Amino acid sequence: MATEALNPVRVVIADDQTLVRAGFSSILEDEDDIEIVGQADTGQSALNAARRWMPDVILMDIRMPGTDGLTATEIISADRELDEVKVVILTTFSEDDYVYRALRAGASGFLLKDIDPDDLAGAVRVVAAGDALISPAITRKVISEFAQQVRRPEPAENLNVLTGREREVLRLVAAGLSNRELAEHLYISPATAKTHVSRVMQKLGARDRAQLVVMGYESGLVTPGWARGEDRDR
Structure with missing residues (x-):
């Protein structure tokens, strides 16, 4: 019988697509050491969730109505009370032009929305541990x-x-x-x-x-x- 981690990684999923939030939640909820503490469908609601729940990681979509994901990331990164909150941008190959802007805004890394389910939990743990989630391929091809x-x-x-x-x-x-x-x-x-x-x-x-x-x-x-x-x- 699996035992729960004493300090599970607390995650907020911010995406305006219900199916994306549901899919990520379903995958992560099966992990004993990860807890979904909130969801958001706009950048503003992601900010509210960050301040309310103080998650370890926010999976943040770029394109959301109102305050977009990049703006929300910038605000979170500038708020000293949210220093421990890490933001991972949810992106697609068609949104490569956002990568540099997201890094400057304070994002700790990136995940493709079609990430293999087996890799999702590991990615969340990597960021929660304080490591950046930037593959050499992204760094060399896009950032450069x-x-x-x-x-x-x-x-x-x-x-x-x-x-x-x-x-x-x-x-x-x-x-x-x-x-x-x-x-x-x-x-x-x-x-x-x-x-x-x-x-x-x-x-x-x-x-x-x-x-x-x-x-x-x-x-x-x-x-x-x-x-x-x-x-x-x-």
């Missing part, structure tokens, strides 16, 4: 394209607080490397790589790994070409 919108980036002054090794870690994270790939690249253990990433986040005041991606591009530390591997050996 939209990073070109940042004209003549100037090195951010706050990067001066980083050591040389930490700047390299930021560069690798922003280019889409996982902790395992980062460890292989720097010839260190995955645990040490994770420690480095956590230290960089702390020094830069980043909510999560997703914000490090934005900082890396906007500071000019990473260029779109490098992220695609074109100048990695230069």
Whole structure:
């Protein structure tokens, strides 16, 4: 007999399509360590749910009537009382142009609406644990394209607080490397790589790994070409 987790991951599902909410709820409700605490069909109702339930994770659709998902994400990320609330954007391949905007708004990651049911619960746990849900494919293919919108980036002054090794870690994270790939690249253990990433986040005041991606591009530390591997050996 399965036993309930002492501290289940609390989730709010925000989407204006009833079938999407019902489908995600049905999948996640079968997990002993995940609890659906609320649903929302508009951005405003998602904001209300965030403040009322203080969930660990909000699965947020982009296109909703009234306040859209990106605006709601931005408001949540700016509210210090909601610092522990992580937002995962629900997206489709046709909405790639929203990815960079969502990262800047404070999203912790992305999920395709047609995600395999077996992967959904794992994705929720990853974000709740504080890791960004950004696949290398999304980072390299989409973020690098939209990073070109940042004209003549100037090195951010706050990067001066980083050591040389930490700047390299930021560069690798922003280019889409996982902790395992980062460890292989720097010839260190995955645990040490994770420690480095956590230290960089702390020094830069980043909510999560997703914000490090934005900082890396906007500071000019990473260029779109490098992220695609074109100048990695230069």
